Amino acid sequence: MMPQPSYEYGVARVRVLETRLLTRERIERMVDAESAEEALKVLSETSYAPLVAELSSPYEYDELLSKEMKRVRDFIDEISPDPAITELFFLKYDFHNLKVLLKHRYLSGQDDELPLARMGTIPVEVLKKAVEDSDSGILPPFMADVVKDIDEICVLKVDPQRIDTMLDRAMYDHIFEVCRRKRNSFALRYFQMQVDLLNLRSLLRAKRLGQGFDFLKEMLIPHGSLSVSFYSRAIEQPYEQLIKEVESTPYGKVVAEGVEDFLRGGTLTAFERLMDDYLLSYVRSVRYNPFGIEAIVGYLLAKENEIKLIRIIMVGKINNLPAEKIRERLRDVYV
Amino acid sequence: MAVMRVNPTRMELTRLKNRLQVAVRGHKLLKDKRDEMMRRFIDLIKRNKELRERVEQKLTLAFKDFLMARAVMSSEVLEEAIMFPTRKVEIKPSIGNIMGVTVPVIEYKEVTDRELSPYPYSFAATSAELDGAIAAFSDILPLMVELAQIEKTCQMLADEIEKTRRRVNALEYVVIPQLKETIRYITMKLDENERGNRTRLMKVKDMLEKKDATI
Numbered sequence: 001m002m003p004q005p006s007y008e009y010g011v012a013r014v015r016v017l018e019t020r021l022l023t024r025e026r027i028e029r030m031v032d033a034e035s036a037e038e039a040l041k042v043l044s045e046t047s048y049a050p051l052v053a054e055l056s057s058p059y060e061y062d063e064l065l066s067k068e069m070k071r072v073r074d075f076i077d078e079i080s081p082d083p084a085i086t087e088l089f090f091l092k093y094d095f096h097n098l099k100v101l102l103k104h105r106y107l108s109g110q111d112d113e114l115p116l117a118r119m120g121t122i123p124v125e126v127l128k129k130a131v132e133d134s135d136s137g138i139l140p141p142f143m144a145d146v147v148k149d150i151d152e153i154c155v156l157k158v159d160p161q162r163i164d165t166m167l168d169r170a171m172y173d174h175i176f177e178v179c180r181r182k183r184n185s186f187a188l189r190y191f192q193m194q195v196d197l198l199n200l201r202s203l204l205r206a207k208r209l210g211q212g213f214d215f216l217k218e219m220l221i222p223h224g225s226l227s228v229s230f231y232s233r234a235i236e237q238p239y240e241q242l243i244k245e246v247e248s249t250p251y252g253k254v255v256a257e258g259v260e261d262f263l264r265g266g267t268l269t270a271f272e273r274l275m276d277d278y279l280l281s282y283v284r285s286v287r288y289n290p291f292g293i294e295a296i297v298g299y300l301l302a303k304e305n306e307i308k309l310i311r312i313i314m315v316g317k318i319n320n321l322p323a324e325k326i327r328e329r330l331r332d333v334y335v
Numbered sequence: 336m337a338v339m340r341v342n343p344t345r346m347e348l349t350r351l352k353n354r355l356q357v358a359v360r361g362h363k364l365l366k367d368k369r370d371e372m373m374r375r376f377i378d379l380i381k382r383n384k385e386l387r388e389r390v391e392q393k394l395t396l397a398f399k400d401f402l403m404a405r406a407v408m409s410s411e412v413l414e415e416a417i418m419f420p421t422r423k424v425e426i427k428p429s430i431g432n433i434m435g436v437t438v439p440v441i442e443y444k445e446v447t448d449r450e451l452s453p454y455p456y457s458f459a460a461t462s463a464e465l466d467g468a469i470a471a472f473s474d475i476l477p478l479m480v481e482l483a484q485i486e487k488t489c490q491m492l493a494d495e496i497e498k499t500r501r502r503v504n505a506l507e508y509v510v511i512p513q514l515k516e517t518i519r520y521i522t523m524k525l526d527e528n529e530r531g532n533r534t535r536l537m538k539v540k541d542m543l544e545k546k547d548a549t550i
Contacts, residue, residue: 062410096415096460103419115414157450160419164457202458205466209454219458268463272407308407315406329407 007291010079014299017075020047021335022306027313031326036061036317043310061314065307066118072303073119076296085187085293087121088175089300094120094127095171098143099164101131102150106158142177146170165218176223186286186294193250193282195224197275200246200255203231204268207239225249239263254278269328277332280305284334302334309333339517343524351521355514362506369499372434376492383489386482390475397471404465416456416465422447422473426480431488436495438488443480 026042033039036058044052051064073090080086097116104114116124122139130136134151136144150166153159172195179188202219206212213232220231226249234242239259246255258271280301287298309331316326341347405413423446431440447453454469 065409092460096412099460100411100415100418103415107419115411115418117409117411158419159451160421160455161452161457163419164416164455164460168457168459198459201463205458205463208463209466209470215452218452221459267467269403272463311409312406315402319402321402329403 005079005081007081007293010081011290011295013079014295018299018302018335021302022046022309022333023335024333027309027330027333030310030313031316031323031330033317036314039313039317058314058318061310061318065311069303069307070119072300076300080293080296082182082184082293084178084182085184086296086300088178088187088191089297090119090121091171091175093117094122094143095167096120097124097127098131098147099167101127102147102163102167103160105131106154106160106163142170142174161218169221172221172223184293186289186292187297190279190282190297192223192225194279195221196226196249196251197254197278199224199226199231200251201268201271201275203234203242204259204262204271207235208262208268211235251278273329273331276305276308280332280334298334305331305334337513337516338520339513341517341521343521345525348518348521348525351514351518355511355518358506358510358514362503362511365499365503365506368434369496369503372436372492372496372499375433376489376496379485379489379492383482383485386478386485390478390482393471393475393478397468397475400464400468400471404462404468407462407464412460413465416461417469419455421451421455422453424476433488433492434495436491438491439484441480441484443477445477 026046030039030042033042040052040055040058040061043049048064048068051067055061055064076086077083097120100114100116118124120127122143126138130139130144131147136147139147146166146169150163153162153166172191175191176188179191199220203216206216206219209215213235216231216235217228220228226246230245234245237245239262243252243256243259246252254271254274258268258274261270262268283294283298283301286292286294289295312329313326315321339351341351408416425442425444425446427442427444429440429442431438453473454466456465
């Protein structure tokens with residue numbers, strides 16, 4: 001039977017697959033594994049088994065993860081009843097590729113292997129052609145415009161950070177535009193929270209590096225729920241004040257805990273973990289809508305999270321990091 | 336100590352005496368050079384050790400940060416973030432001189448465009464763990480260049496010290512004793528000849544006197 005692109009069908013399929021996600025207990029077993037090989041063995045008892053079997057050594061875990069991600073992407077494409085929304089979650093790969101290609105062009109380096117992602121909504125070859133021939137006509141308008149803008153700015157001076165931030169903004173502009181047009185409150189809310197958390201993280205990073213608002217301004221992404229004036233104030237204020245100010249927002253807890261850990265250990269590791277957990281828990285809380293895109297997006301994000309977890313564990317195991325160092329970075333699981 | 340194979344003549348003796356004088360003077364000079372080089376070397380090696388320890392410690396920390404960044408970001412994103420460097424460094428090598436030893440001097444100059452941020456990526460797409468690693472690495476670079484210079488200098492100086500020490504030893508334990516021995520041998524030989532001559536003369540004189548008496 002051909003897959004039916006209906007919400008019921010998609011949600012039903014996702015429900016089945018959700019049961020195959022890695023559980024907390026399995027993740028714990030991987031963390032406690034003696035070596036990278038042992039950790040992979042734990043993985044081979046799960047739905048990853050066929051992919052693990054293909055690996056000749058644990059060092060190729062990256063390949064396994066990108067294969068799995070590709071599989072998830074194809075699956076989402078297949079069942080998504082509303083591709084316009086699900087594609088938004090893959091836009092980051094397109095913009096990542098644009099960053100790579102543009103930077104590569106300005107570096108005028110050799111045509112060596114570029115770190116391109118194969119999971120975007122536009123084939124890498126098309127992007128490559130568009131950037132190489134400066135032919136932005138073949139790109140969708142929201143990409144073409146920003147590429148043109150970047151070209152104009154970079155005639156004078158190439159600023160790689162500028163390239164990145166401009167593309168980031170263009171991506172979120174487009175995402176919010178689509179969310180509003182499609183009146184999808186779930187996606188809108190999700191991306192708004194994501195932007196807020198990213199901006200808060202940028203704030204903390206800028207603060208840690210001792211940079212001022214001029215620096216931070218470039219990094220902020222519009223469309224968040226916190227105002228620019230909040231950020232311009234927060235960068236000058238002490239951390240305690242910052243915690244108080246965001247207390248009433250939904251991010252109060254994330255910021256409070258994250259900043260506390262930062263003041264204790266000097267790293268934003270905990271903040272990043274809490275931020276990912278927060279987003280995932282939001283998606284988890286809305287996933288039981290049987291007639292919406294929530295469950296499908298939820299599965300996708302759960303998978304992304306899971307892949308992140310496996311990467312953290314594998315990098316840790318290969319480099320013999322102590323288990324607690326790995327655990328500090330472990331995000332929650334979806335199920 | 337072996338005696339050199341020379342003709343035991345007066346001319347040879349003067350020649351050897353001259354050589355001995357030169358050797359003794361050379362030995363003293365070389366010894367002074369060695370001592371001074373040792374002094375410099377010890378200073379340098381101390382600095383070298385200190386630098387190396389610092390660089391290694393910092394590198395370990397930087398790599399640790401980097402590893403964490405590597406763990407929470409996918410390799411493509413990480414590579415993209417750092418593919419376009421904003422910091423440029425100029426390195427100008429030239430030649431220095433320590434006690435006649437040519438040593439490298441590396442001039443380190445940062446030619447970074449102040450308007451560009453040292454972080455060539457956007458904060459939205461990268462992990463905070465990367466910032467620390469990037470900052471740490473850019474701190475280390477000047478130290479590493481200095482370390483390279485000092486370490487090479489130490490190596491070259493050590494080589495030169497080794498050579499000088501061998502020369503000093505060769506002079507002290509081979510050339511000078513040999514010369515002294517040979518000089519002694521020639522003097523003895525010449526003295527012996529002298530005595531032989533004298534006895535011969537006395538004998539002839541004796542014989543002549545006897546002959547005179549009989550006449």
